[in-house]
Amino acid sequence: MRYNDHLPSNVHVLRPRKLAPADRLDQFLEKHALTADEAAARIDPTRPKTPGINAIICASCSQAEYIARDYCRCGHYLRGQLEDEFLAWEEQIQADHTQLANVTAEKLKPLRFVFLASSPIIVVPMLYLAFWAEGFSVHPILWMMAGVALLGAAAVIERVLQRPVDTSMQFLDTYTFESFVEDRFFRLKVQG
């Protein structure tokens, strides 16, 4: 593992996506035992199956080529093409997340009023019961129950709306080069 030779002391704070795409491609290929040398030794005269996780369509000759190859048989620099695709993919998932977060924030806005409105519905009857009520009255209790129900419903709705944003954020924090390759494969399969 050539990466262990020169790891900085603060390696634990480095997230995988801070690595250059080229390094990540190396890691991916190493992990799958597809280092450039090995891949070269394994080259089959036939083209890979498409769509396949192992295949990339050359932007120059439009032929399917093995993803582990640096160059297409036509001479096009496939690795650069893959890195470009990866960078575009990163931008896209960032943009998708921002859009989802903005749309969700808009949806959550009305809930703020519900939170604001339910506090006095709970607090005022409570104060009334504690300080001003002469004898027991059921109405303050009913108001408080309504306030609590409203608050509870708003909290549940907020959680449900917020969950996709949290999931998306978690993906942004943890995705790897493999996520890209898998996602790419999935999208090609859906298209194809």
Ligand SMILES: [Zn+2]
């Ligand atoms: Zn080509």
